[in-house]
Amino acid sequence: MIKLFDTGAYLLRGQLLIKENNRLDLDNLNQRLTTDGLKPLQASPQKEKALAGTMSYQILKQHNTSSNIQNLQIKFDALASHDITFVGILQTAISSGLKKFPVPYVLTNCHNTLCAVGGTINEDDHVFGYSAAKKFGGIFVPPHQAVIHQFMRETMASCGKMILGSDSHTRYGALGTMAIGEGGGEIVKQLLSHTYDIKYPEIIAIYLKGTPAANVGPQDIALTIIKAVFNKGYVKNKVMEFVGPGIYNLSMDFRNGIDVMTTETTCLSSIWCTDEKTESYYKIHGRSEDYQPMQPNDITYYNGVVEVDLAEIEPVIAMPFHPSNVYTIAEVNANAADILRQIEIQVKQQIENPHIKVNLLDKLQNGRLKVDQGIIAGCAGGSYENLVSAAKILGQTPLNSFDLNVYPASQPIFFELMKIGTISDLTLAGTTIRSAFCGPCFGAGDVPANNAFSIRHTTRNFPHREGSKPADDQISYVALMDARSIAATAKNGGLLTAASEETITIPEYTYTNQIYENRVYQGFSKADEQEELITGPNIIAWPKIRSLPDNLLLKVCAVIHDAVTTTDELIPSGETSSYRSNPLRLAEFTLSRKIPEYVNRAKAVQKEEIQRQQVLEEKTTVSDIIPLFNKAFPNNTREQMLSTGIGSVIVAIKPGDGSAREQAASCQRVLGGDANIAVEYATKRYRSNLINWGMIPFTMDQKDLLLLEDDDLIYIAGIREAINSEKTTIQGEIVKHSQRIPITLKLENLSAGERQIIADGCLINYYNKKQ
Structure with a gap:
């Protein structure tokens, strides 16, 4: 079904793997x-030359502004953000000298769409975004028109181009566009005409062969690949390049549905071969000029291969709480009790609140798993083909008590579904039809009841991402499935059911661009510096952040021993996303669903740093009002206080899986955080967010990391000098129980630019200093 090569491999003539x-x-x-049936080669493969044969190499080389392909400095063709990221990004860019957008920048409004939390704050963000689009020359997509990635597919993707988005699911590889999801800081760099700096990544071939069975959808393929590669880190921070004869057997909606889920493998980006189906997609969308054929060279070398036989993949379900926790639906139906017991154990290990009752066995009905809710939505689920397929499978079967909600990914898709009668069919069966909205993906829409089990064709099923609040003793469960099997389950009254192998005929899609022409503001190259930015009372500027001191005294305010810590745990999604424009208010939610005590602990440390700075500014004698400092240095001096900053630190095994949200880092910084300490970072984007907010991404050996406990102090002498001199390790001391324990902290893979950002304190300081 899926095979991972243990070596690199050559791809010959685009089909033969060696x-x-x-x-x-x-x-x-x-x-x-x-x-x-392929033409012979003229010469034997040569690895060095064949490395340059990938589509990825050609695209990266074209967009690289450095003289060294191994140290990429990328400028993107277009940028994209949504309404829980663009306010903070624009504030950072404006503070750093923004005058106008140098490339098309799309501001979509698909997350805080409902304007349901905090009075006017969400619509204030939308008004701010529209005013910014007019002032700086942007493209503004009003609420309910499209989810961010569907709009980019329909209007902005282009073969051979690169797009950067402030959302982790920025993936348009199936359309020949290499797209990357990053935190807001990287968008800011592009807005200021600077570059995205990264080492040249390894390229992994995703070799597709065969044809999927009629009951298998794109989510089934995607989840099966995620299961195979995630825990092994096989494609982490690498580019997934889709090749092989199986591509032609997939429609464009099918390809897009697989492609958007590559984010859950922790890869850097993705790219696919293009063909006449890709060309037809661009023609349908009125953009024939954006198509070009893309294939690897006749002799191409890949650093690894994921070989996928599409014909062998079955309908699957990703059980709570991760997209890689995958079983076939047949397995679950045959062994439901045993599997649910195993999931219960995993859930209990991840849930911090002992008052929450976990009993998934309650979901068994005559030995079958019975679910409570179905959702088909967003950039993964809300495609034309997914919704047509779901409607045809469901037919006119009444849903009765089963709750099924669908969200077409854009108004053009919704319009076409209305024209062909799909919306009518779904509505008559009892399905609720929503507008284009990402809410179910991050907990701001269709939050299940306590202890309810929801099956969703969306992107993630992390703990509490669906909106439940563990601090209030709430829990609900989300499993990921394909729209086809969700419809089959709904038709069967909620009993988990795989879609049948009945062939479904999909009517030809017609795209209507007039919908966007009538609503979307197309302001690129029309910047008006006289336009006034309109802000609401919740739109708060970033607080002033100090630069890196000569020495650091850190207090451990959170220790997380989970194998992986998600960005949802670092800063929850759901209704908290409504406060993304207010860094002070949002920071109150940091780690609130994982370690509720963290915020008060961090604030107490921050208070001592503020007091330290006040003592210095007033030029008074050393005072005993700074307990942490006195604890670490009983015989401290004024000079030591002058050179040693006080901050908090989070310790985790592998933090940062999931979203690109920079707030997972910036909230720590707003509360006085100076660093993270980890064995490794789950994603490049989280590590980049730490750096862009001036936080040091320390790593250390796991045996040493396990020495650290809450309330420990860590003293690091000469940290600024170590950052500025490009040292890769630094010695520190753990201060605990009157002991001083030496430790080694690693400063790995930091570029000169990243070191300067850390030294300056954050990206805003860095750019202001340059000005």
Whole structure:
């Protein structure tokens, strides 16, 4: 079904895979190529030359502004943000000298769409975004028109181009566009005409062969790949390049549905071969000029291969609480009790509140799993083909008590579904039809009842991402499934059911751009510096952040020993997302669903740093009003106080899986955080967010990390000098129980620019200093 190569491999003529450790005899290779109906090669493969044969290499080389392909400095063709990221991004960019948008920047409004929390604050953000689009020359997509990634697919993707978005699911590889999801700081750099700096990534071939069964959808393929690669880190921070004869057997909606889920593998980006189906997609959307054929060279080398036989993949379900926790639906139906007991154990290990009762066995009905809710939504689920397929499977079967809600991903899709009768069919069956909205993906829409089990064709099923609040003893469960099997389950009254193998005919899609022409503000290259930015009372500027002191005294305010810590745990989504424009208010939610005590602990440390600075400014004698300092240095001096900053630190094994949200880092910084300490970082984007907010992404060996406990102090002498001198390790001391324990902290893979941002205190300080 899925095979991971343990070596690199050559791809010949786009179809024949040869492992690196095989004997590359030209005559033998040509005989195999001829047998497969492919033209023979003129020369034997050479690895160095073949490395440059990938589509990824060609795109990255074209967008690289440095003289060294191994140290990329990328400028993107377009940018995209939504309404829980663009306010903070614009405030940062404005504070750093923004005058106008240098490339098309799309501001969509698909997250805080409902304007349901905090009075006027959400609509204030939308008004601010519209005024910014007019002032700086942006593209503004009003609420309910499209989810961010569907709009970008329909209007902005282009073969051979690169797009950067402040949302982790920024993936348009199936359309020949290399897209990357990052935190807001990286968008700011592009807005100021600076570059995205990264080492040249490894390229992994995702070799598709065969044809999916009629009951298998894109989510089934995507989840099966995620299961195979996630825990092994096989594609982490690498580019997934989709090749092989199986691509042609997939429609464009199918390809897009797989592609958007590549984010959950922790890869950097993705790119696909293009063909006449891709060309047809661009033609349908009135953009034939944006198509070009894209294939790897005749001889191409990949650093690894994920070989996928599409014909062998079955309908699957990703059980709580991760997209990689995948079982076939047949497995669950055959062994529901055993599997649910295993999931219960996993859930209890992840839930911090002992008062929450976990009993998934309550969901069994005559040995079958019975679910309470179904959702098909967003950039993964809300496509034309998914919703047509779901409607045809469901038919006119009344839903009765089962709750099924669907969200078409854009108004053009919604309009076409109305024209062909799909909306009528779904409505008559009892389905609730919503507008284009990302809410179910992050807990701001259709929050299940306590202890309810929801199956969703959306992007993630992390703990509490669906909106439940563990501090209030709430829990609900989300499992990910394909729209086809969700419809089959709904038709069966909520009993978990895989879609049947009945072939579904999909009517040809017609795209109507007039919807966007009548509503979307197209302001690129029309910047008006006289336009006034309109702000509401919740739109608060970033607080002033100090630069890195000579020495640091850190207090451990949170220790997390989970194998992986998600950004949802670091800063929850759901209704808290409504406060993304108010860094002070949002910071109150930091780690609130994981370690509720963290905020008060961090504030107490921050208070001592404020007091330290007041003592210095007033030029008074050393005072005993700073307990942490006195605890670490009983015989402290004024000079020591002058050079040693006080801050908080979070310790975790592997933080940062999931969202690109920079607030997972910035909220810590707003509360006085100076660093994270980890064994490794789950994603590049979270590590980048730490750096852009002036926080040091320390790493250390796990055996040493396990020494750290809440309330420990860590003293690091000479940290500024270590950052500025490009040291890769620094010695520190753990201060605990009157002991001083030496530790080694690593400063790995920091570029000169990243070190300067940390030294300056944050990206805003860095740019202001340059000005």
